[in-house]
Amino acid sequence: MSENPDETRTMDLDTAFLRSRRGIVKMAQMVTLFVAFVCFAVASVPQYIVATIFEFLVTLFLLLLHLLKLNKKLTLFFWPLVDLFNSTFSAVYLIVVSVVVLTTHTVTGALIGGVLCLISAALHGVESYTLFKNITFNKRRNESQNQANHRGTNEE
Template identity: 60%
Template sequence: MSEDLNRSPSMDVDIAFLKSKRGILKVAEMVTFLVAFVCFTVAATPKYTTATVLEFLITLLLVLLYVLKLNKRLTFFFWPLMDMFNSLFATLYFTVLSLMALATYTVTGTLVGGIVGLMSAGLLFVDSYTLFKNITFNNPRSEAQNQNNE
């Protein structure tokens, strides 16, 4: 009985996710968000800084969700669909935000942040497209896995 009390719950860590295409894409998104954040902060534009930090944190939480395999434990959401909607919404939002930053820049930091924001929007679009391709709604799970493996 004392052995059961001494056993701590173990957390599975999926380092292979960070080496996968989606993991590399998520890390690249986080890097571009961080660069855009620094540029907007240097340019002292808080309206762009806030949106960039928020999307950085959302992407960081999704990466932690996949790396710690919490998506297997928290099954009340369909996480790939949530991730796809986040990426799609963020693509649209960052496209508009970056175009606004480019159109109204007065400081070089805002210009560079707008350009990096457009790069982030491109990465987010690729992420949402790959997630959309992988999500199947009409096929049973075993058929979907066979099609993805081919």
């Protein structure tokens, strides 16, 4: 195992993704889900603890996928579509969780966690809407770019 000391392997980080609109929304989702997790933990409601930590881990996985540029190396899946399905499912799931929490619990921690789940659901909904707008089906890349440019000149 002789390694060349001059040859170092580095992992490329896409820090521009964190500054993009999608990156900011993903970070906001993670923050709201983590705070909701803490609220549910304080209120000791285990089923909602599991729900929020699961959504947090899935969002973290997708954030790391983009941050480490693994979405460009793992081409087995069409990652924007996977992200769209996840965001849509998560929005619906978190709305159901928050409605159940807000209607059945009276503990303050659980109620705050339910409101935060509702905020996170709204963030997931915003992300799924923007992803749906950006994904083009059955169009060549040049056609979709020309249509976007044409729409931009008509709006001005």
